[in-house]
Amino acid sequence: AQSVTQLGSHVSVSEGALVLLRCxxxxxxxxxxxxxxxxxxxxxxxxxxxxxxxxxxxxxxxFEAEFKKSETSFHLTKPSAHMSDAAEYFCAVLAGGGNKxxxxxxxQLKVEL
Amino acid sequence: NAxxxxxxxxxxxxxxxxMTLQCTQDMNHNYMYWYRQDPGMGLKLIYYSVGAGxxxxxxxxxxxxxxxxxxxDFPLRLELAAPSQTSVYFCASSYSxxxxxxxxxxxxxxxxxx
Numbered sequence: 001a002q003s004v005t006q007l008g009s010h011v012s013v014s015e016g017a018l019v020l021l022r023c024x025x026x027x028x029x030x031x032x033x034x035x036x037x038x039x040x041x042x043x044x045x046x047x048x049x050x051x052x053x054x055x056x057x058x059x060x061x062x063f064e065a066e067f068k069k070s071e072t073s074f075h076l077t078k079p080s081a082h083m084s085d086a087a088e089y090f091c092a093v094l095a096g097g098g099n100k101x102x103x104x105x106x107x108q109l110k111v112e113l
Numbered sequence: 114n115a116x117x118x119x120x121x122x123x124x125x126x127x128x129x130x131x132m133t134l135q136c137t138q139d140m141n142h143n144y145m146y147w148y149r150q151d152p153g154m155g156l157k158l159i160y161y162s163v164g165a166g167x168x169x170x171x172x173x174x175x176x177x178x179x180x181x182x183x184x185x186d187f188p189l190r191l192e193l194a195a196p197s198q199t200s201v202y203f204c205a206s207s208y209s210x211x212x213x214x215x216x217x218x219x220x221x222x223x224x225x226x227x
Contacts, residue, residue: 009153032213043117043203043218044156051213090155098163099144099207099214100171103155 002027002093004074006104014112019063019078021107023091026072032094033074034101035065039087047089050074061085086111114139117219119204125225126194134189134222136204143209145187146216147171147179149200156203162187163209194226 007022025031032051036044048059055067061084065076076089088106095102120135138145143164148156158171162181176198178190187206191198201223205216 034213041221043220044205044216045218046215049213049215051211094213098161098169099209099212099216100146100158100161101216102158103148105153105155 002029002031002095002102004033004091004093004102004104006091006107008107009105010108010110012110012112013081015083016080019076019081019085019109021076021089021091021109023065023074023076023104024072025074025091025093027093033065033067034092034094035059035063035074035076036090036092036103037087038090038106044090047076081109081111083111083113085109116140117204117206117217119202119219119222121222122220123223123225125227126191127227128194128196130194131190131192132194132224134191134202134204134224136187136189136219137185138187138204138206138217139185140206140208140217141184142206142217143184144207144214144216145181146205146207147177147187147189148203148205149173149198150203150221151200159189159202191224196226198224199226200224 035047091104092101146161147159160179204219
């Protein structure tokens with residue numbers, strides 16, 4: 001079965017600092033991987049996704065993620081954090097027919113002045 | 114387009130009561146999903162549907178029922194509410210295209226069972 005593990009339930013960075021949110025996957029087939037963001041009291045929205053094309057994926061709001069098969073990782077990065085990036089971030093993997101997803105437990109990003 | 118809409122936004126239920134959470138999408142998506150979100154647990158799939166008249170169980174279906182009579186609507190029914198069903202419920206939909214299509218989420222329904 002496909003699964004993802006997010007390391008670190010809470011991450012705190014200073015404004016302007018690098019953001020690195022970690023996600024490792026387990027999959028018996030080539031994975032399709034996603035990062036979603038959830039702002040307070042809202043639903044989730046897609047940041048970016050990997051669907052077996054380029055291994056470096058660029059998303060919205062300056063985020064990007066690199067698929068590394070050798071490390072079974074799909075970490076999310078942003079060179080310079082902004083206060084508006086404070087949110088919860090979820091990594092997810094395609095989990096079978098019907099485009100079902102299995103989500104990680106989430107990482108809460110806090111951005112400090 | 115309104116996207117995915119959910120009603121109500123918030124509801125308090127007593128143990129043993131029942132209710133229906135409504136979900137509607139106007140994007141003509143064939144696939145629809147219900148998730149629950151609990152603190153520190155991520156999102157868990159309750160039920161999903163790949164088209165009108167077709168539904169299937171997800172990871173945590175016990176205590177819930179769904180129906181899909183139209184492409185637009187995918188209501189979630191709670192029978193005999195229990196405190197363990199206190200959660201935030203999200204409905205989502207996606208295009209039935211190639212693998213990896215984006216899921217679009219509604220704003221959520223916050224449910225408290227006392």
